[in-house]
Amino acid sequence: MNGRETAKIRLDGVGKRFRAKGDGETALSRVDLEIAAGELICLVGPSGCGKTTLINLLAGFERPSEGILEIDGRAVTGPDPDHIMIFQDYGLFPWKTVLNNVLFGLRARGVPKAEAREKALDALELVGLRVAADRHPHELSGGMKQRVAIARALAVEPSVLFMDEPFAALDAFTRIHLQDELLRIWKEKRTTIVFVTHDLDEAIYLGQRVVLMAPYPGRIQRILHIRLPEPRERTGEDFARIRRELFEEFHLVHKQAQDVSEYSI
Amino acid sequence: MPTLREIFLPLSGFLIFILAWHGVAALGLYSDYLFPPPLAVAQGIVELLRGGELWDYTRTSLLRFAAGYGAAVFVAVPLGLLLGRCTLLWHALDPLIQILRPVSPIAWFPLVSLWFGIGNLPAVVIIFIAAFYPVLLSTVAAVRNVSAVYLKVAANFGASRRDVLWNVIVPAAFPQIAVGLHIAIGAAWIFLVAGEMLGVRSGLGYLIIDSRNNLRTDLVMVGIVLIGLLGLVIDRLVSFGEKWVKRQWEMP
Ligand SMILES: Nc1ncnc2c1ncn2[C@@H]1O[C@H](COP(=O)(O)OP(=O)(O)OP(=O)(O)O)[C@@H](O)[C@H]1O
Numbered sequence: 001m002n003g004r005e006t007a008k009i010r011l012d013g014v015g016k017r018f019r020a021k022g023d024g025e026t027a028l029s030r031v032d033l034e035i036a037a038g039e040l041i042c043l044v045g046p047s048g049c050g051k052t053t054l055i056n057l058l059a060g061f062e063r064p065s066e067g068i069l070e071i072d073g074r075a076v077t078g079p080d081p082d083h084i085m086i087f088q089d090y091g092l093f094p095w096k097t098v099l100n101n102v103l104f105g106l107r108a109r110g111v112p113k114a115e116a117r118e119k120a121l122d123a124l125e126l127v128g129l130r131v132a133a134d135r136h137p138h139e140l141s142g143g144m145k146q147r148v149a150i151a152r153a154l155a156v157e158p159s160v161l162f163m164d165e166p167f168a169a170l171d172a173f174t175r176i177h178l179q180d181e182l183l184r185i186w187k188e189k190r191t192t193i194v195f196v197t198h199d200l201d202e203a204i205y206l207g208q209r210v211v212l213m214a215p216y217p218g219r220i221q222r223i224l225h226i227r228l229p230e231p232r233e234r235t236g237e238d239f240a241r242i243r244r245e246l247f248e249e250f251h252l253v254h255k256q257a258q259d260v261s262e263y264s265i
Numbered sequence: 266m267p268t269l270r271e272i273f274l275p276l277s278g279f280l281i282f283i284l285a286w287h288g289v290a291a292l293g294l295y296s297d298y299l300f301p302p303p304l305a306v307a308q309g310i311v312e313l314l315r316g317g318e319l320w321d322y323t324r325t326s327l328l329r330f331a332a333g334y335g336a337a338v339f340v341a342v343p344l345g346l347l348l349g350r351c352t353l354l355w356h357a358l359d360p361l362i363q364i365l366r367p368v369s370p371i372a373w374f375p376l377v378s379l380w381f382g383i384g385n386l387p388a389v390v391i392i393f394i395a396a397f398y399p400v401l402l403s404t405v406a407a408v409r410n411v412s413a414v415y416l417k418v419a420a421n422f423g424a425s426r427r428d429v430l431w432n433v434i435v436p437a438a439f440p441q442i443a444v445g446l447h448i449a450i451g452a453a454w455i456f457l458v459a460g461e462m463l464g465v466r467s468g469l470g471y472l473i474i475d476s477r478n479n480l481r482t483d484l485v486m487v488g489i490v491l492i493g494l495l496g497l498v499i500d501r502l503v504s505f506g507e508k509w510v511k512r513q514w515e516m517p
């Protein structure tokens with residue numbers, strides 16, 4: 001009972017079926033999970049295990065077919081400006097400047113013009129892109145675009161950030177840089193972050209906990225607490241040990257998934 | 266090199282065409298009445314310029330065109346935005362539109378002239394019909410094509426319906442709507458002539474019909490040349506306007 005009260009996000013027996021031909025496919029089955037306020041939690045798993053489905057449910061873009069899904073003790077009934085999603089393909093408006101993209105969320109919330117401008121510039125400052133305020137998205141690199149998307153989200157001061165493979169389209173160096181940037185921002189803001197990735201290193205580097213998911217049906221396979229000294233060493237001995245452990249389990253899950261899909265064909 | 270391609274080649278194309286035209290006429294196989302030579306057409310233009318009809322007819326045609334096309338855009342764009350957003354309404358109306366769309370505006374003419382009498386209105390209505398469907402359909406398609414992620418972002422930040430429409434859907438759909446506006450210009454201009462051949466006593470279409478009735482084939486040719494040239498000019502102006510708006514939007 002008291003665990004419920006402290007959890008920021010609570011999932012209890014959450015399932016999702018998409019209506020397809022016949023009885024429909026079970027994308028998620030009986031997911032139980034509690035996420036604490038200010039936690040950075042990573043979801044990993046093979047393709048099709050329901051990571052996107054789960055984060056879409058959390059962000060209110062989809063409704064669960066069963067179970068209870070609460071944030072701050074209230075059922076999630078739709079998208080909420082307090083819980084902002086960041087997409088892999090950025091979702092920036094190409095016809096708006098960087099500054100106007102960041103202003104969009106603030107203006108939608110009715111923040112007065114002058115104040116909104118100040119907040120937007122602060123948010124751009126935070127991601128190191130204040131100098132690019134007057135550029136358009138097509139003039140930016142992928143990494144810069146994602147930083148603008150992060151600034152746009154942070155500008156409205158959400159209590160939760162959902163990120164669905166936000167760095168997956170970026171090259172390795174940019175990705176590592178943005179991971180560090182995200183950690184820096186998270187330590188400053190203590191926003192609750194739910195981060196989906198298919199990169200085990202990324203999950204171990206970022207997450208306080210890593211949730212390993214498995215497909216057919218989509219479910220939680222295992223939850224790993226990452227207890228590594230800060231700042232984390234990507235090349236350290238402990239890091240390698242955790243990666244090995246997770247990799248073996250991931251491999252197992254992956255293999256099972258392949259077996260199931262072979263049988264079903 | 267660009268001046269060669271952009272100026273010299275097109276000019277020489279015209280020149281060769283006019284020379285060939287003149288050459289065929291000079292062979293004398295047909296009388297000037299049946300096959301007017303370019304010089305006769307040039308004289309026709311001068312004659313109409315002197316008489317003042319050229320300017321009158323051109324202005325009248327352009328005004329009718331602007332009225333019909335403008336009205337079509339004014340109705341079809343908002344309607345397209347609505348139908349693009351309301352999937353149910355679109356599914357209800359789509360089959361009806363698919364049936365009406367292939368009907369040539371000319372087929373409507375008997376009814377149009379019964380309903381709207383004679384004068385400017387029937388010609389304007391014909392142009393309206395010709396422009397309406399390309400604008401409507403491209404607007405609906407453009408709205409339905411707006412990337413889902415833009416709509417998700419807007420919903421996530423709690424944007425109002427008005428905000429979503431004006432700050433997300435309209436700019437996101439604009440490039441594809443512009444294509445429809447452009448196509449509609451061509452379609453409507455083609456039917457300008459048809460609209461003016463029936464029931465009016467002015468305009469470039471009327472010039473052609475009237476000249477034929479007076480056995481003035483040189484003036485028929487003048488009408489054809491003018492319609493072609495004006496069509497080209499309008500098309501270029503629209504392209505220019507399209508680029509200008511896109512620049513205001515700073516789209517890549
Ligand atoms: N809108 C939908 N309609 C029907 N089925 C869907 C829909 N969205 C997802 N699914 C199914 O649900 C399952 C989980 O999909 P989901 O996209 O959540 O996986 P994922 O873990 O995000 O995969 P990836 O790593 O490839 O992004 C898949 O089997 C998928 O086919």
Ligand SMILES: [Mg+2]
Nearest residue numbers: 051052053164
């Ligand atoms: Mg996914």
